[in-house]
């Protein structure tokens with residue numbers, strides 16, 4: 001149903017005022033004002049600027065303001081929305097140099113993913129919007145956790161991100177601290193372990209795993225573009241390393257029994 005023009009301009013104006021306010025008033029007391037505002041107009045938390053794709057969450061991360069991030073996440077702001085350049089709030093927090101904001105966003109994303117998989121709510125209607133026009137319409141795009149045609153589409157490495165052909169992020173540099181912790185946990189921070197990673201992405205976790213000098217390192221990757229990058233970067237020639245190209249569901253049987 002079309003939104004009446006008066007509502008469009010009112011909502012758009014409110015959204016831009018909200019973004020300006022967030023930039024100018026990043027403190028705890030202002031967060032409670034923002035919270036009051038959001039309780040009256042909750043949809044503001046998930047709108048994005050039409051031109052830039054910037055969301056209030058990104059604006060809060062850019063400041064960076066932990067209080068505003070907490071307030072917006074509590075109001076349902078989607079943690080995984082991306083702007084027109086493919087950057088999410090986590091990228092803004094990295095650029096702002098705020099590890100505590102990055103950690104908060106990682107925690108929010110982890111909780112959301114766990115809840116979604118636990119409840120099996122993977123239909124489009126239940127997923128957060130990735131791009132929403134400010135004041136013009138409701139959500140213009142939804143992104144399921146896994147795109148059915150991802151493996152047959154293109155990917156590209158763009159500085160600090162790996163993007164799919166829709167310019168949605170597959171992996172981002174701000175996830176590095178989490179990958180480092182994964183490598184510590186997987187190896188118990190010891191050398192000589194036999195390790196397996198499914199999904200090379202940007203090779204961040206594999207870089208950390210390789211740094212643990214594993215007894216053997218197996219990497220499974222299904223995307224041709226990502227595999228090409230692995231070949232280019234020498235991963236297929238690396239000592240003590242096996243790269244299996246294909247979906248893990250298909251190639252897992254090629255890993256010798258008891259080798260891990």
Ligand SMILES: C[S@@+](CC[C@H](N)C(=O)[O-])C[C@H]1O[C@@H](n2cnc3c(N)ncnc32)[C@H](O)[C@@H]1O
Pocket residue numbers: 170171179198199200201202203204205206220221222223226246247248249
């Ligand atoms: C989020 S990225 C992994 C990022 C990686 N942990 C890092 O540190 O950079 C997911 C990767 O899994 C790959 N992938 C997706 N589906 C797969 C499947 N069924 N089997 C193997 N790899 C898959 C994708 O191509 C992508 O490279």
